[in-house]
Amino acid sequence: MEYTELLEKQIIGRLRIDNPWWTEGAVPQFYQDMKPRLYLDIFYSLVTDVDLQRAVVLMGPRRVGKTVMLFHTISRLLAEGVPQQNIIYISVETPIYNKIYLEHLFNLSKKTLGKPENDKDQYYVFFDEIQYLKDWEVNLKSLVDTYKNVKFVASGSAAAELKKRSNESGAGRFTDFSLPPLTFYEYIHLKGYEQLMYKQKMQWKETEIDCYGSVDIDKLNALFVDYINYGGYPEVVFSDKIQENPGQFIRHDIIDKVLLRDLPSLYGINDVQELNSLFTMIAYHSGGQFSYESMSKESGVRKDLLRQYIGYLEAAFLIRKIHRTDDNAKRYQRETSFKIYLTNPSLRCALFQPIKVSDEEIGNLVETAVFAQWIPRQGVDISFANWRLSNKQQGEVDIVGIDAGLQKPQWAVEIKWSDRYAQNPGELESLLWYMPKNGLTDAIVTSETVTLTKKMQQVTLHFMPVACYAYTVASNTLKNTRMIYGL
Numbered sequence: 001m002e003y004t005e006l007l008e009k010q011i012i013g014r015l016r017i018d019n020p021w022w023t024e025g026a027v028p029q030f031y032q033d034m035k036p037r038l039y040l041d042i043f044y045s046l047v048t049d050v051d052l053q054r055a056v057v058l059m060g061p062r063r064v065g066k067t068v069m070l071f072h073t074i075s076r077l078l079a080e081g082v083p084q085q086n087i088i089y090i091s092v093e094t095p096i097y098n099k100i101y102l103e104h105l106f107n108l109s110k111k112t113l114g115k116p117e118n119d120k121d122q123y124y125v126f127f128d129e130i131q132y133l134k135d136w137e138v139n140l141k142s143l144v145d146t147y148k149n150v151k152f153v154a155s156g157s158a159a160a161e162l163k164k165r166s167n168e169s170g171a172g173r174f175t176d177f178s179l180p181p182l183t184f185y186e187y188i189h190l191k192g193y194e195q196l197m198y199k200q201k202m203q204w205k206e207t208e209i210d211c212y213g214s215v216d217i218d219k220l221n222a223l224f225v226d227y228i229n230y231g232g233y234p235e236v237v238f239s240d241k242i243q244e245n246p247g248q249f250i251r252h253d254i255i256d257k258v259l260l261r262d263l264p265s266l267y268g269i270n271d272v273q274e275l276n277s278l279f280t281m282i283a284y285h286s287g288g289q290f291s292y293e294s295m296s297k298e299s300g301v302r303k304d305l306l307r308q309y310i311g312y313l314e315a316a317f318l319i320r321k322i323h324r325t326d327d328n329a330k331r332y333q334r335e336t337s338f339k340i341y342l343t344n345p346s347l348r349c350a351l352f353q354p355i356k357v358s359d360e361e362i363g364n365l366v367e368t369a370v371f372a373q374w375i376p377r378q379g380v381d382i383s384f385a386n387w388r389l390s391n392k393q394q395g396e397v398d399i400v401g402i403d404a405g406l407q408k409p410q411w412a413v414e415i416k417w418s419d420r421y422a423q424n425p426g427e428l429e430s431l432l433w434y435m436p437k438n439g440l441t442d443a444i445v446t447s448e449t450v451t452l453t454k455k456m457q458q459v460t461l462h463f464m465p466v467a468c469y470a471y472t473v474a475s476n477t478l479k480n481t482r483m484i485y486g487l
Contacts, residue, residue, distance in 0.1 A: 007096070011105075012112045014096055021074065021084045022113065031071035034234070038186050038478055040072055043177055047073055047153055050122060052175070055144050055152040057130075060179035061317035061343065062254045062262075063233045066155045067091075069179065070126050073153075077124060085113045086123050092136075093129040102127060102139040103146075123150040131156040131266065137174075144173045157262060157316070180317075180376040181232035181344035184369065184467070185474035188223065190237060196220050197471060202462055202485075203453065204442050209485055211472045217449045217465055224467035228369050229354040232344030250350030255279070258316045267312055274301055278309050282319060283351050286342040287364030287371075289324075289386070293336075310340070317343055320375055327387040327395060327434055329402055329409045339384055341371045366417045366466055367398060370446075373473040374399070378480055385412075385434060395430040401486060409438045411486035414445045415466060422450040422463040435459045444469065444486045 021027055046056045060066050074087055088109045090097070097105060106125055107117055115121070130136045136154070143152055188194055196216055201208040214220040230236045236249060259276050263269055278299050282290075292303045301309065313319045322339040325331050342348060345368040349355060355365050374382055381404050385397040399413040414421075414431050421428055428445065435443055436458045443459065446466035454461045472487050 008108065010096055011100070011108055014094060015088075015090070015109055015112050018091060018094075019087070019089055019109075021078060021087065025084050026078065027071045027075045031068060032075065034068055034072075035190055035238075036072045037065050037069055037179070037182075037234070038189060039179055040069060040076075042478075043069060043179075044073055044076055046175055046177060047124065047151060048077075050151050053144060053148060054173055054175045055140050055154060057140075057174050057176050058153065058155040058179060059176060059317075060155075060157065061181065062157045062258060063235065063250075064179055064181050065234050066157070066179055067128055068234070070128060070153070070155060074124075074126070082124065083121075085115070086121055087126075088123065089126045089128065091128040093132040097133075099134070102130075102133065102136070102143055106143065106147075106150075120149050123147075125150055125152050127152070127154040129156060130154040131262075141173045157258070178376055181346075181372065182227075182234060182237065183373055183376070183474035183477065184224065184227050184231070184470040185373075185478060187227045187231045187237065188471060190234070191223070193219075193223060196223075197468075202464075204462070204485055205460075209487065211464065211487055212468050212475065213451060214465065214468055217467070220467045220471075221448065221465070224369070224470065225355070225357060228345045228365050229349040230346055232346040232372075236346065250347060255318075255347065255350070258318065263312050263316055266315075267308075269312070274299075274305075275309055275312070278306070279313055279318065280351060282313070282340050283342055283348045285340075285364070286345065286348055287339065287367040289337050290340055291337045318347065319343060320371065322371070323383045325383045325385050325400060325402070327385060327437055329383075329385065329400060329407065329438060331383075337386070341368045341375075343375055344372045345369050363417055367415045370399070370415050370466065370470050370473070373470050373477060377473075377477045385409075385430075389430070389433065395433055397431055397434050399486065409440060412438075412440055412443045413469075413486040414443065416446050417448055417466055419447045419450045421445055422447050422452055422454070425454045425456065425461055428461070431461075432456070432459065442485075 043058065058066055070089065074089065077087055078084060090105050110117060133139065140152060140154060196214050196219060197212045198215060199210055200213045202211050233250065259279060260272050263275065264272050269275055278301055281299055292306050295306055296303045310321060314321060320341050320343055322341065323331055324338055345365045348365065355362055374380065381402040383400050383402055385400050387395050389395045397412050398415045400409045401411045403410050412431065412434060414428060431443060441459055442462065444462050444464065446469045447463045449465055450463050451465065452463050454463065476487055
């Protein structure tokens with residue numbers, strides 16, 4: 001038997017294993033038993049929109065449930081009557097598929113099913129971890145243009161790189177969908193504690209806006225700390241065994257695979273140890289201010305390489321860099337400092353140890369958890385404000401929402417894990433300076449347990465527990481709510 005014939009036979013065997021519904025009519029029980037992400041409904045509506053001649057590209061970091069979402073989508077398609085042999089799943093990272101074009105894999109699937117190459121049936125074809133195929137975007141665009149009766153869906157873990165190539169080669173052919181690590185809203189629902197939450201109204205000038213309160217803030221805060229430590233990945237949430245040693249799962253199965261395999265293969269990185277050390281340093285100081293100068297001194301990495309490495313880590317959806325603005329919401333012409341956040345705080349727990357409420361680092365990790373709820377939100381330009389006050393101290397506001405057109409702040413939020421400022425709002429010097437200077441009459445300040453409104457001379461401060469704030473932001477992010485109130 002010739003090599004190509006043998007290889008084709010092996011590929012067909014692999015396709016049969018990966019598509020058990022062709023004969024059994026259902027996805028593996030393992031996937032059926034897993035709770036679906038709350039993002040599934042939005043994703044499913046994109047997949048089933050067959051009138052729109054576009055491929056759907058599902059992006060996100062490793063282990064957030066992309067493959068599970070694909071199988072939940074397949075399960076729902078089967079439940080809604082799509083013929084079982086009209087659904088094809090191909091994991092592109094499988095070694096046997098190396099360097100084989102997507103179209104060839106699609107046609108081999110149809111050959112396995114005994115289907116003619118030119119049939120006009122409606123198909124749903126899923127390519128998992130597509131970034132492992134060189135020039136995947138060209139392949140996928142060609143498929144979309146050629147097969148009008150097929151809905152192509154692709155997934156990949158190098159989010160920013162996928163998006164870049166999608167924008168460059170797939171304009172008008174691809175619809176991007178980003179799946180973030182678990183948000184706090186999803187975490188509460190997956191754990192079955194949604195009964196802790198209730199909707200309430202916040203009076204914002206002449207408008208009433210929706211937000212959430214809790215019937216048991218102490219319980220919610222305990223869940224919030226658990227979320228900070230273990231809440232980013234569905235498998236960790238539901239496994240007490242993994243929580244006993246999250247480093248084993250997250251560090252080896254997520255961080256190491258990304259830093260030692262994915263990024264070097266995608267970008268040709270030679271010194272993976274240098275990249276690993278840099279990420280470890282960033283993770284330890286998540287939520288802190290950085291500069292290329294100080295990072296270079298601490299890590300020993302050249303400044304030009306630092307910029308590249310930070311871009312790579314953002315591409316892998318491990319971190320997010322946040323730009324600094326001054327007290328007039330203007331970006332500094334020369335970017336000397338910025339903040340970097342982990343895309344979910346449980347990465348830090350995995351590298352070091354679980355955080356406790358009494359730990360000094362709790363403030364930065366609470367802030368990291370809040371930013372994790374904002375990162376997936378579309379159409380929001382977020383920065384932080386930092387400037388020198390007249391008394392030579394530094395002024396800072398944690399989160400500022402910028403109107404991209406006007407380049408003016410729409411809203412401001414101060415993140416605190418303390419009730420002290422609700423009783424002593426005058427201590428919020430930076431925020432009280434920033435608001436009237438930028439025409440802001442209302443702002444949100446988070447607390448540990450307190451909910452109240454403080455009217456001062458020129459401004460109104462709305463205090464709410466940070467866990468309730470994170471839940472509200474994550475809920476609005478899921479619904480893609482576009483509000484100007486910092487929620």
